[in-house]
Amino acid sequence: MFLDRIVATKREEVIALKQSLNISQAERTIADLQSCIGFEWALIGRNRPVGLIAEVKKASPSKGLIRPDFHPVSLAQAYEQAGTDCISVLTDTDYFQGSNDYLKRIREQVNVPLLRKDFTIDERQIYEARLIGADAILLIAAILTKSQLSSFHTLAQDLGLDVLVEVHNRPELETVLEIGKASLIGVNNRDLKTFVTDLKVTEELIGLMPKGIVAVSESAISTTDDVAFVRQAGAQAVLVGEHFMRQANVQDAVNDLLGPVAKEGAIG
Numbered sequence: 318m319f320l321d322r323i324v325a326t327k328r329e330e331v332i333a334l335k336q337s338l339n340i341s342q343a344e345r346t347i348a349d350l351q352s353c354i355g356f357e358w359a360l361i362g363r364n365r366p367v368g369l370i371a372e373v374k375k376a377s378p379s380k381g382l383i384r385p386d387f388h389p390v391s392l393a394q395a396y397e398q399a400g401t402d403c404i405s406v407l408t409d410t411d412y413f414q415g416s417n418d419y420l421k422r423i424r425e426q427v428n429v430p431l432l433r434k435d436f437t438i439d440e441r442q443i444y445e446a447r448l449i450g451a452d453a454i455l456l457i458a459a460i461l462t463k464s465q466l467s468s469f470h471t472l473a474q475d476l477g478l479d480v481l482v483e484v485h486n487r488p489e490l491e492t493v494l495e496i497g498k499a500s501l502i503g504v505n506n507r508d509l510k511t512f513v514t515d516l517k518v519t520e521e522l523i524g525l526m527p528k529g530i531v532a533v534s535e536s537a538i539s540t541t542d543d544v545a546f547v548r549q550a551g552a553q554a555v556l557v558g559e560h561f562m563r564q565a566n567v568q569d570a571v572n573d574l575l576g577p578v579a580k581e582g583a584i585g
């Protein structure tokens with residue numbers, strides 16, 4: 318199963334990271350870094366009626382190579398020009414052909430908050446995310462224990478990062494709500510174990526969230542009807558990757574899917 322394989326690969330990566338990343342050294346370096354840009358805050362103060370996290374995604378295990386002509390910085394700049402609230406950057410190499418280097422380079426060239434999109438299973442990856450320039454990390458409930466979800470969340474916040482907690486079913490959501498730390502929750506419409514996608518997962522799970530949670534609908538969103546459906550279901554933001562990556566002009570694609578920027582002065 319894909320998710321087991323990816324976690325096994327991550328375990329190997331973490332062994333290597335234990336050699337290369339020293340936690341006390343990382344803490345000292347991070348203490349001197351600029352503050353993160355508020356990721357959750359950008360979604361709350363969104364530029365459009367629905368918030369947008371636009372994803373920089375070259376390939377995926379379910380779809381293979383999505384964008385052969387892949388220039389991560391130009392893509393991120395196009396997203397910024399289109400008035401995206403946030404950008405997600407895949408950093409997993411083996412399954413998504415992403416890279417930490419893409420995130421670092423994008424950080425130097427764009428000013429929107431960045432999500433480091435990866436499979437976090439160890440606290441060293443959280444320090445690493447902060448060091449490469451991320452403003453937020455993803456915590457996937459399907460691959461973490463309750464105690465990891467809780468302690469990783471606190472660590473990320475202590476390092477100044479926002480946290481997007483991802484759920485796909487009711488038990489995962491209930492665990493996340495019991496922990497009581499998540500204010501930004503993503504519902505993945507794609508089952509990472511089977512790759513089956515269904516926007517109704519958003520409808521079911523957002524219906525169970527208490528007020529005050531910023532809810533993001535993630536994956537398999539490609540039409541204005543899809544956006545309308547998840548908004549109706551209560552999503553305050555959407556996370557879109559593949560659909561944008563398949564369009565020649567990414568900036569136009571954002572405006573076509575989400576509509577023009579409503580907020581004055583949101584883009585230059």
Ligand SMILES: O=P(O)(O)OC[C@@H](O)[C@@H](O)c1c[nH]c2ccccc12
Nearest residue numbers: 505535536537538556557558559560
């Ligand atoms: O390309 P899509 O279908 O628009 O999906 C984007 C994003 O939701 C997806 O890449 C994603 C959501 N959760 C993840 C966890 C790991 C890797 C990838 C993901």
